[in-house]
Amino acid sequence: MDFAWQGGEPTLAGLDFYRKAVAYQQQYAEGKTVTNSFQTNAIAINRQWADFFAENRFLIGVSVDGIAEIHDKYRIAVNGQPTFERVKKSIALLREYNVDFNTLTVVNDQNYDKGRETYQALKALGSTFLQFIPIVEVDARCLTPAKGHYSPPADAVLSPFSVPADGYGHFMNAVFDAWVKEDVGSIYIREFDSLLGTWMGYPASTCVQATTCGQALIIETNGDIYSCDHYVYPAYLLGNIANTSLVKLATSRQQQRFGNAKQEKLTQMCQQCxxxxxxxxxxxxxxxxxxxxxxxxxNYLCASYKHFFYHTAPVMQAMSKIIQSGGVAADIMPLLNKFNSH
Incomplete structure (x- = not known):
């Protein structure tokens, strides 16, 4: 049984809250294996938090944007002060206490052309499990409630921090080019792992590239369950866990319709791509x-996805063949180095 703690900022609940949560888990586990993941800005992590995470084997996701000045552009404390150095110290604490962690980096208007530099900065922090998510945010002033649905108008304006339409692709290509030269098998990037799996015939491990939606339900503090953490709007409220079991909500017709809409509402351009x-x-x-x-x-990011998929295709194909022949993905590196040396 997997518990995923996120917010807002989950450390705001306080350490005693999680001590009690773990006690409840142990009390009601009934022989089941319980795991905890915890997505945080890492500002509040101290030795007490690190010791608790280590003792209870929490997997920590740290939100950090790699390059200090980029991180501090948007990730500022309530007092207006930058947070990168605090996050850096927290990561060092996690490493000192041998807490498993990964990093989540937002690709935005400031860093989309700094993929390689961002990747190197994250490596310097000691991250070996990385994730990169693009931010595409419609300006709230453009949104008008339509029966509780998320329904941006045709002339919707994006918030200024959003990544350019082709920027995410350029960023990911730069990261890929740096990673494939020397880090395959030692550093794991979620988007690359999922894509390689798809090339090998496995279902996508990330919901963004999955055939259907609906596997990332979200629960609010009052027990309300929504179809997705990106769709916390009235129309996507499935019910409340105090009144209806999670299994019933997750398998409801409403949730099935939500999941199937991903394919049913594709453009013809997508269908033929x-x-x-x-x-x-x-x-x-x-x-x-x-x-x-x-x-x-x-999809606003169509150009980015095309850049990324076409750019990585030759290497992904080669790696999938290597693995299917009994090798490992890292075997691609000497082959590429030999090819590039000629």
């Missing part, structure tokens, strides 16, 4: 671009 099998239209929340002659809106 060469990389559809790798992309599956991306996250539905990013489908905000109207297209002439199309009933449904197109």
């Amino acid at each position: 060469e990389v559809k099998a790798l992309c599956q239209g991306g996250c539905p929340k990013h489908r905000i671009v109207p297209q002439a002659g199309e009933k449904h809106k197109h």
